[in-house]
Amino acid sequence: MEKKYYIFQKNKVVYRNNEEVPHPFDQKELDSITGRQSPLIMQEAPTEKGLITVELGENHPLPNGYDLVPLRSLLGWADDSLFGKWGKASQLLHWFNSNRFCGKCGSPTEPHPSEMARVCPGCLANHYPAISPCIIVLVYRKNEILLARACRFPIKLYSTLAGFIEPGETAEEALEREIFEEVQLRVRNIHYFKSQPWPFPGQLMLGFFAEYLSGEINIDGHEICDAGWYTYDRLPEIPSAGTIAGQLIRHHLENKTHEK
């Protein structure tokens, strides 16, 4: 299989600025971007199915015709499959940069000969890419859905609730805890929707629906700055359809399968 190079610089995606969507590069184009004589340091994560991640040095000048774009901009711009590959390449790069040294004994790590792992020659520990599971949940009741604005969101964007799963928790327990911590509501009838890798830098979002059971919305004001019940015909600005949050909301509105 032909090798495909996913090139990053300063945590951003390198792309041809005359292309409709950012595609990976072949060997020839990689060479023309990096320049064989250039002193830049190039790091390659282990190859898998032809996907190779490359990071250009911060000060490496990009040739004319190329630009940088944040990975997040590819959501809804590139299709899911292409976004998934750039996301995977980005996660591998983050993992590589975080595991150059062994977390147990501090020795420099080396590529594993056959697996996607870094090996420590000092203590023989293997270091695999870490993925953090998160829950993301749409809470509904009758013809209303619960939407909240995270304090870190751009103003006006309202979304579903989300949070990391803690050690020892099931996804369902994490979901109930997060909902109670963020808005002090209880839910029932939890059901799974779908998942989405979220490479910022390495989450796996597990999407759920949950029916409101009891309580009054009461926000903490730290993580969540505003939250409320919204009817289907009067929605605030919601996340794009490229995100699992946007898909949870749209799926619920289109199907209303949970409506009583």
Ligand SMILES: [Zn+2]
């Ligand atoms: Zn070690």
